Amino acid sequence: MAKNPLDEAQILFRRKAWGKLIQLLEPLEAVYRDNLRFLYILGTAYLHAEDIGAAFSCFRRGRQIDFRSVPIMSGLAAVLIRRGESDKAVQLYIEILERDSRNRLARRGLDYLRKTEPDIDEINPRRNNRLKKLVYPQPDWQPVRLISFISLIVAVFILLVYLPDLSTLLAARANTRPEIDAIQLTEQERAAPVGTEGSFKLILTGPQTISAFEQAKNLFNEFRDEAALIEINRLLFSNASSALKAKAEILKRHVRPPSFLTLPDRFDYKSVAEAPFLFNEVAVAWKGLPANTEYSETSLTFDLLVGYHQGRQLDGIVKVQVPFEFTILEAQALEILGRIRYIPEQTPSFYLEAAAIHMLPLN
Numbered sequence: 001m002a003k004n005p006l007d008e009a010q011i012l013f014r015r016k017a018w019g020k021l022i023q024l025l026e027p028l029e030a031v032y033r034d035n036l037r038f039l040y041i042l043g044t045a046y047l048h049a050e051d052i053g054a055a056f057s058c059f060r061r062g063r064q065i066d067f068r069s070v071p072i073m074s075g076l077a078a079v080l081i082r083r084g085e086s087d088k089a090v091q092l093y094i095e096i097l098e099r100d101s102r103n104r105l106a107r108r109g110l111d112y113l114r115k116t117e118p119d120i121d122e123i124n125p126r127r128n129n130r131l132k133k134l135v136y137p138q139p140d141w142q143p144v145r146l147i148s149f150i151s152l153i154v155a156v157f158i159l160l161v162y163l164p165d166l167s168t169l170l171a172a173r174a175n176t177r178p179e180i181d182a183i184q185l186t187e188q189e190r191a192a193p194v195g196t197e198g199s200f201k202l203i204l205t206g207p208q209t210i211s212a213f214e215q216a217k218n219l220f221n222e223f224r225d226e227a228a229l230i231e232i233n234r235l236l237f238s239n240a241s242s243a244l245k246a247k248a249e250i251l252k253r254h255v256r257p258p259s260f261l262t263l264p265d266r267f268d269y270k271s272v273a274e275a276p277f278l279f280n281e282v283a284v285a286w287k288g289l290p291a292n293t294e295y296s297e298t299s300l301t302f303d304l305l306v307g308y309h310q311g312r313q314l315d316g317i318v319k320v321q322v323p324f325e326f327t328i329l330e331a332q333a334l335e336i337l338g339r340i341r342y343i344p345e346q347t348p349s350f351y352l353e354a355a356a357i358h359m360l361p362l363n
Contacts, residue, residue: 009041014139021045040071044137052082064358074105078135086113109135180220195241202238209240225255227265229282237277258283269306269315276350280342287335293328309333319351333360
């Protein structure tokens with residue numbers, strides 16, 4: 001039995017049960033709208049069901065999330081052929097082959113377009129099953145499942161042979177990020193976890209400082225780096241001892257670069273505005289409309305009307321600095337991935353340094 005809807009969807013995908021697949025996934029679009037696997041499976045089902053508009057929406061959304069995804073590009077190229085936009089499909093196939101020179105679907109697609117006149121009868125799969133066979137994404141070949149099964153049998157055999165060493169193996173795997181586990185508080189640091197030197201915004205008890213440190217480590221091991229950063233900031237802006245703060249700074253060096261695809265904890269504007277110092281350098285992903293755009297030779301700045309991407313509710317306004325080349329389109333809703341930068345001497349006391357920008361579909 002499938003453990004979650006996506007696992008069940010994968011089974012239906014392999015069976016080419018496109019109608020059942022659509023019935024299963026359509027109600028979950030609001031939940032999985034940022035999940036690349038979901039968008040690819042549902043988009044492919046729509047494509048085979050000849051719902052070209054819905055397929056285009058799925059693949060376009062997937063392209064916005066990860067423009068490098070070869071499966072998403074393959075599906076979008078097939079949709080573009082069906083829409084009669086063969087020139088755009090060619091560009092996608094070329095991009096796919098630049099990333100994967102052996103990609104058979106892209107090679108077949110280019111070959112098909114070179115040999116086919118783009119008239120309406122030719123691109124209509126009801127009259128031309130060749131199009132569907134050549135360029136539509138297909139489930140993996142079924143023998144792959146047999147290979148997986150054989151691999152499982154081999155793995156079980158190896159486990160049985162080396163069973164005496166299994167406990168050692170599990171112990172080694174327990175620390176998912178051993179570099180984090182290696183950062184430990186000494187007995188002296190645990191005995192005197194708070195101090196009075198310097199200025200601070202939070203007053204914590206000794207047990208609270210140690211708890212925040214251990215919680216940060218636990219969150220790192222769960223790959224929840226942004227939530228771990230909040231606990232680190234809690235220590236850095238508190239009365240924790242200088243030695244404990246130094247250990248917190250060491251932990252901070254292990255924060256991974258943010259990504260739209262790996263951001264399990266998403267913090268809203270209200271939470272940040274209430275205590276911006278706790279969110280210093282924490283990555284967020286906010287949607288909104290840009291305003292007051294200013295270009296310079298080295299950067300771009302604008303105000304993001306957070307939450308106003310649908311023109312309904314304004315959560316707040318934050319200054320965004322973009323340290324890379326990007327052009328803002330008028331009235332184009334955006335999703336900004338960036339890190340909060342806390343500047344206590346300024347009002348407002350924080351801004352957003354962009355790491356990536358997605359243009360949201362126009363309503």
